[in-house]
Amino acid sequence: MSTSYRSSGYLVTAALSGGLFGLGLYVSQMTDPMKVLRFLDVGAIASGGWDPSLAFVIGPAIIVSFIANHVSNGMTAPLFNGRFHLPDFTAIDAPLVLGAVLFGIGWGMSGICPGPAIALIAFLPENLLVFLVAMFAGSFAGTFVLKRMTRRPRHRLTEPV
Amino acid sequence: MESFAPVPATIGGLLIGLAAAILWLGNGRIAGVSGIFGRILVSVEPVRWRITFLVAMIAAAGLGALVFPGLMADGAAAAPKLIGDPLWLAVAGGLTGLGTSIGNGCTSGHGVCGLGRLSLRSAVAVAVFFLVAMLTVAATGIV
Structure with missing residues (x-):
């Protein structure tokens, strides 16, 4: 194995x-x-x-x-x-709640969460690319926001292969 | 109850649960889509399985539409439509990416996997994002 x-x-x-x-x-x-x-x-x-x-x-x-x-x-x-x-995180903390609030707004505006956003590439509906580019950019930006909000280093980002 | 279809919904849900079960028992990984794509750019972790997962997900969604076209609300020819203009969708997409990154999970990671693991942290996240999404829909009147 x-x-x-x-x-x-x-x-x-x-x-x-x-x-x-x-x-x-x-x-x-x-x-x-x-x-x-x-x-x-x-x-x-x-x-x-x-x-x-x-x-x-x-x-x-x-x-x-x-x-x-x-x-x-x-x-x-x-x-x-x-x-x-x-997951490395177990605490119910500010980033968890803030993240859930921001995601909730985005999801409520569009009806699209990350799984369907990517699966929709199969159908390429109009404006999907705009949503995807923004989602990837937001996700990337979020890693830096999270680093600033948490003192602990993110294991996930540094974990060796 | 417009377009409510409990049988396809339940079958689809079982398939998604099975997908999460296979990834967890086979690879020890959580099938959270925001986590799977979010770490492709920033991680020194292996990315090959993540890309494999996402490509298979896209292909299977498309294949599903070819094999079972009748499931779509508007019939075989119509692809799903996004709601809102490009600026609206850019803001929504940005918030979705930012929020799932800061909160470390989305509907699949916190919802399907986290709740299945009886994680209190995920339960809080799910309660918050469902509530906020419902309030957002009520506030925007988009439906």
Whole structure:
């Protein structure tokens, strides 16, 4: 069993996971920004215009993810890697909340979160490139904001291969 | 309930959950899309698997549309439409990138993976970004 990041098992797993992810986004139609916005538009519940689809997507996804986490508790390491990479951050702090607020505004404005934003490249809807370039720039800028907000060095950015 | 389709939504959700499960059990990685793309530029970590994941995601979404065109709201010929003019989308995209970078996660990383791991940190993030997104939709009247 190889634990190399370039091993075929590692890359095949990444491809399989990405493929299922993209197919899931399409099948659930979370690639359609208006469908997401119609979920977020909770004011429409009273009038019957609300679309609860997103809850039916994320609910089962969380359940499967929960089961996978349960399975991994009984494993010392994943199949193709030396260890499970948990997030370095555990604190509920200002960057977490500020980040969630900013993302919430962006998501509410567009109905597009990062997964669908990238999956939409398959369809190249008008103005997607504008959104993507801005998203990448924002993400890049955010790494510096986060560095300033946290004293601790970001392991993720310096971790050797 | 306009365009509500519980069966495709649930099947899609199961596929996304399975994707997260495979990446976690196989590679020990969290299937959070903002984290996967966000670290391609700034990281000394391996990028090959990240690009592989994203390319497969794009290809599978397109393939899904070819095989199951009827799932789209406007029929086979219509690609999904983005809402808002370019400036609006630039601001939205910038905030999405900035926020998910500072908050270290998005709908998939904090939502699917974090909540599946019963992370309190992710639960706070999810509660905040859902609430703020709902308030934003109410404030803009975009729907």
